[in-house]
Amino acid sequence: MAQIIDGKAIAAGLYEQMAAEVEKYAEQHGRRPGLYVIIVGEDPASLVYVRNKEIAAKKVGMVSEVIRMPESTTQEELLEVIARLNADDTVDGILVQLPVPRQIDKDAVIAAVAPEKDVDGFFGMKSGFTMKKGYVAPCTPRACIHLIKTTGTEIEGKHALVIGRGELVGKPVATLLLNENATVTIAHSRTRNLKEIALTADIIIAAVGKAHLVTGDMVKPGAVVIDVGINRNEEGKLCGDVDFATASERAGFITPVPGGVGPMTIAMLIRNTLDCYLARVNKR
């Protein structure tokens, strides 16, 4: 029976540690880290997400504000707000909640955020399988790596299988695993023999968005299984890409959904904000 990786408890530990760091640095540098989240429109789920980001930032003693802009906002208006935050020395992290309304070019918006304030890690992960030095990594991929490490599993030399090749999780998490010296396989919807490949993996990261994709018979005994999926099962209950009941009988460690990667993603956003703050205050 697998040991469950408790993302909520691990995140709570990180918040506690970061709160202590914020107090120390605020004294040292005369100001607190600042995280600014921009939301355009009124998508109810997005409104909840941005509110949670603000709450998490304030919980560790950061300055944080959600900037709410109407659905009808033009690209020019949004870029103006970003430019103002870019120029504001008390702003360390800028996050534009996605998706943005149709009239706004998402890529132009992402590109407008100052690289050293890009807490989403989009800039840091911009070119192929390379992390740009001195910039933070995307939150969810970073959360996956942190969760693997908390199990005491050494990543170096291991076979890590990433299922999913999305820009937000699959590709960046494969890059981070490569940087940790894992041997990385990226599987996707066209992959043949997924089961055979999975059975040789010491680490499985499932990031597809398909319930019950990874079943117990695909898991090498003792493997670390990280489930990034967020789906609804037949009964409408929240579930991941991994069939938890069968996979947990074979895995050594496994993340639940909910309560695994989810709570860690915002914790890593706060970590990224703290890292951006530190990079900026230490540069002067």
Ligand code: GUN
């Ligand atoms: N919307 C859903 N997930 C994300 C994310 O990680 N970053 C941003 N900026 N928007 C999102």
